Amino acid sequence: MTLRLxxxxxxxxxxxxxxxxxxxxxxxxxxxxxxxxxxxxxxSAVNFDVxxxxxxxxxxxxTFIRNVTDIDDKILTKAADQGxxxxxxxxxxxxxxxxxxxxxxxxxxxxxxxxxxxxxxILDLIRVLIERGYAYPAADGSGDVYFDVRAWPAYGExxxxxxxxxxxxxxxxxxxxxDPRDFALWKGRKPSEPETASWPSPYGAGRPGWHIECSAMxxxxxxxxxxxxxxxxxxxxxxxxxxxxxxxxxGHGFASYWMHNAWITTAGEKMSKSLGNSLLIPEVLKRVxxxxxxxxxxxxxxxxxxxxxxxxxxxxxxxxxxxxxxxDRADAATSDVAGAVTPxxxxxxxxxxxxxxxxxxxVGAIYDLVREGNKHLAEGNLVAARGAVASVxxxxxxxxxxxxxxxxxxxxxxARLSAAVDALVRGLLAQRTEARAAKDFARADAIxxxxxxxxVEIEDTPDGPRWSL
RNA sequence: GGUGGGUUGGCCGAGAGGCGAGGCAACGGACUGCAAAUCCGUGUACACGGGUUCAAAUCCCGUACCCACCUCCA
Numbered sequence: 001m002t003l004r005l006x007x008x009x010x011x012x013x014x015x016x017x018x019x020x021x022x023x024x025x026x027x028x029x030x031x032x033x034x035x036x037x038x039x040x041x042x043x044s045a046v047n048f049d050v051x052x053x054x055x056x057x058x059x060x061x062x063t064f065i066r067n068v069t070d071i072d073d074k075i076l077t078k079a080a081d082q083g084x085x086x087x088x089x090x091x092x093x094x095x096x097x098x099x100x101x102x103x104x105x106x107x108x109x110x111x112x113x114x115x116x117x118x119x120x121x122i123l124d125l126i127r128v129l130i131e132r133g134y135a136y137p138a139a140d141g142s143g144d145v146y147f148d149v150r151a152w153p154a155y156g157e158x159x160x161x162x163x164x165x166x167x168x169x170x171x172x173x174x175x176x177x178x179d180p181r182d183f184a185l186w187k188g189r190k191p192s193e194p195e196t197a198s199w200p201s202p203y204g205a206g207r208p209g210w211h212i213e214c215s216a217m218x219x220x221x222x223x224x225x226x227x228x229x230x231x232x233x234x235x236x237x238x239x240x241x242x243x244x245x246x247x248x249x250x251g252h253g254f255a256s257y258w259m260h261n262a263w264i265t266t267a268g269e270k271m272s273k274s275l276g277n278s279l280l281i282p283e284v285l286k287r288v289x290x291x292x293x294x295x296x297x298x299x300x301x302x303x304x305x306x307x308x309x310x311x312x313x314x315x316x317x318x319x320x321x322x323x324x325x326x327x328d329r330a331d332a333a334t335s336d337v338a339g340a341v342t343p344x345x346x347x348x349x350x351x352x353x354x355x356x357x358x359x360x361x362x363v364g365a366i367y368d369l370v371r372e373g374n375k376h377l378a379e380g381n382l383v384a385a386r387g388a389v390a391s392v393x394x395x396x397x398x399x400x401x402x403x404x405x406x407x408x409x410x411x412x413x414x415a416r417l418s419a420a421v422d423a424l425v426r427g428l429l430a431q432r433t434e435a436r437a438a439k440d441f442a443r444a445d446a447i448x449x450x451x452x453x454x455x456v457e458i459e460d461t462p463d464g465p466r467w468s469l
Numbered sequence: 470g471g472u473g474g475g476u477u478g479g480c481c482g483a484g485a486g487g488c489g490a491g492g493c494a495a496c497g498g499a500c501u502g503c504a505a506a507u508c509c510g511u512g513u514a515c516a517c518g519g520g521u522u523c524a525a526a527u528c529c530c531g532u533a534c535c536c537a538c539c540u541c542c543a
Contacts, residue, residue: 011473031543044543072541159538165471166539183540210541232543237472242540261543262474265536299492300482305475305536312481312493319481319492325506348490360483364491374507378500441502448504459505466506 003058005228006303006356008236008258009158013356018227019256023061025226026052027218027255029235030112032069033093034078037100038279039293039308040264046294047261047302047357048230049106049400054353057398065221066109067214068094070116071207076197086197087116100281103290104297105400105407111221115213119199122208122216125250126185126201134249135185138176143188143204147242149181152249158258159237183242184209211242218247218254225253233260262305264297279308291401291408292317298359298399323396324403325468326370327389330377332463334386341387343394359399366395425456429465432458 003016018024028048031041045066055062070090079086094114115122126145129135134151138144149155149163156163166181188206189198198205218226231240240258247254266279284293287310296316300306346369352361373388396402428447435443448458451467459466 008473029543032541037543041543047543069541074541159472161472161539181540187541233474234538234542237538238540239542263537263543303474304482307481309481315481315493318494322492322506329506358483361490364483367491371508378508436502439502445503457505460501461506 003054003354004356005257005259008260014257016227016257018060019225022059023063024055024228025063025222026055026065026228026230027214027222027226028064028066028109028229029214029231029239030066030068031097032072032074033090033097034072034074035093036280036282037093037097038281039284039297040279041097042100042104042106042281043264043297043306044230044232044261045101045106046104046297046400048259050298050302050359050398051228051230051259051357052107053398053400054357062110063222064107064110065218066112067217068097068112068114069210069213070094070114071197072210076193086194102407103281103285104294105290105405107400113217113221115208115217118213118216118220119208121220122212123186123201125212125216125219125246128250129185129246132249132251134246136178137203138188140176142176143186143206144176144184145186145203146177146182147185147246147249148178149183149245150179152245154248155245156241158241158244161237161241183211183238185212185246211239212246214239214243215247215250215252215254218243219252224251226255228257228259229255230259230261233262236260259302261302264306264308266308284313288313288317291403292320295320295401298401299363301360302357320401323366323370323392326373326377327392327403328468329461329466330373330385330389332466333377334382334389337382337386339383341390343390344387345391345395345398349395349398353398362395362399366392369395421456425451425467429458429467433465 004013005016006013026048028044030045031037048064048066052062052064071086075086075090079089082089126135129147130137130145133148135145135147138146156166163179163181185208186201186203186206187209188204189195195205198207218229229240229243236258244254281293288296293313296313297306299316299319346365348368349362349365352358352365355361369388369392373385373392376382376385376388393402393404397405428451432444432447435441435447451458455469456467457469459468
């Protein structure tokens with residue numbers, strides 16, 4: 001079975017046929033770096049990271065572009081409110097985003113272009129659109145340049161909307177527009193805006209409109225036509241509709257497949273409307289580990305809306321610990337088993353991912369193998385258990401969830417800390433083992449309770465006690 | 470007004486005409502000094518009303534409720 005993906009433009013699942021056999025070019029709309037990322041923001045990154053890893057595993061040579069919008073109205077407004085330069089805010093939030101994504105093991109993109117670094121490419125594209133008759137400088141002297149939606153007959157094709165049914169665009173003063181739905185490619189500088197937020201152009205000083213950057217950067221890094229364009233559902237319109245219109249009007253094939261991830265909501269609502277600080281990534285990571293947060297996101301299908309709750313997050317984390325528990329115990333039990341092991345991905349796992357990245361079913365396949373592996377352990381079948389470990393780990397790896405991946409690695413101080421805790425706990429466990437040997441169970445249980453109170457759990461195994469947090 | 474998505478057991482979350490994905494929780498059993506972990510077992514779930522069919526959570530018609538987008542939101 002080959003990979004099949006749901007294409008938003010076609011509204012159906014289609015076989016994935018790359019433009020160039022064996023390679024895949026992907027462009028994902030990243031964030032506007034105007035505030036600290038919350039769990040909703042990073043879902044998109046995780047979803048497309050799974051797509052990327054699955055393509056890589058399937059043997060594709062993947063070029064993965066995820067942009068950053070580092071100039072827009074909100075950045076300018078927020079920076080002004082905070083009394084600092086807009087680029088200072090954008091740079092800091094870009095940094096925070098990087099930290100958040102690293103904490104949940106999202107691979108770095110092949111390139112991560114930013115709008116402000118591509119003004120020449122953007123102006124070049126605008127020039128072509130004007131020459132071809134699909135764009136025009138505003139007649140009111142504002143310095144704006146608009147895309148002429150009436151001039152491009154295919155406008156609305158991505159989201160199947162008729163121009164006449166659309167509400168007028170509100171992103172610019174409509175006076176200079178030929179049609180209220182026309183959208184800005186270039187925004188002339190307003191006197192209220194800082195000079196640093198403008199670039200010279202044939203139409204006057206200004207800055208790029210939102211949509212044009214993606215068309216320009218996708219073209220630069222992936223070529224005139226490429227395979228997959230992704231982003232959150234909210235971007236279908238206007239952002240992606242406009243991107244496609246601009247690029248195709250300029251003579252480019254643009255994306256073959258459109259993929260959109262659904263929202264994470266809270267209390268049934270889109271996160272941006274009711275966001276408390278508790279859902280910012282650093283806050284969530286005080287409650288669960290990054291790998292557990294990632295598991296929570298991967299366990300849901302990317303096109304399903306996820307209703308965020310800490311209860312559900314805790315459940316997911318508990319479920320993931322079951323998998324980790326198996327790996328830990330099996331590793332300890334099979335460390336002496338000789339011979340190389342070739343990890344095999346379960347057929348159900350492969351089929352699940354090939355079917356529009358069916359991560360829920362893929363996770364189900366992992367649990368099935370964990371149960372099997374636990375059975376092997378219980379029966380002392382160590383060779384089979386070791387094979388299960390290798391396969392479970394390989395499948396987790398495809399999902400970016402292998403606990404042994406150095407990307408999750410401890411920092412130096414964490415490693416020293418856990419070594420110290422390990423030494424202390426071992427000392428107590430030795431005392432407990434002595435007490436148990438002497439049948440002094442009251443004392444043994446007291447030690448166990450003492451450790452439990454500190455958050456350390458004890459398991460007695462045939463090979464002696466083990467501890468975990 | 471236009472466009473798209475949704476409603477599944479105590480909870481989370483798949484599936485898309487016929488065997489109850491899976492996880493968490495609960496209950497029983499095995500194991501254990503007691504636990505924990507693990508294994509085995511235990512469930513008449515598909516918003517509502519009609520219809521099609523030998524058979525519907527799944528297809529059709531209708532209804533209700535929820536969510537998203539309609540020009541600078543992942």
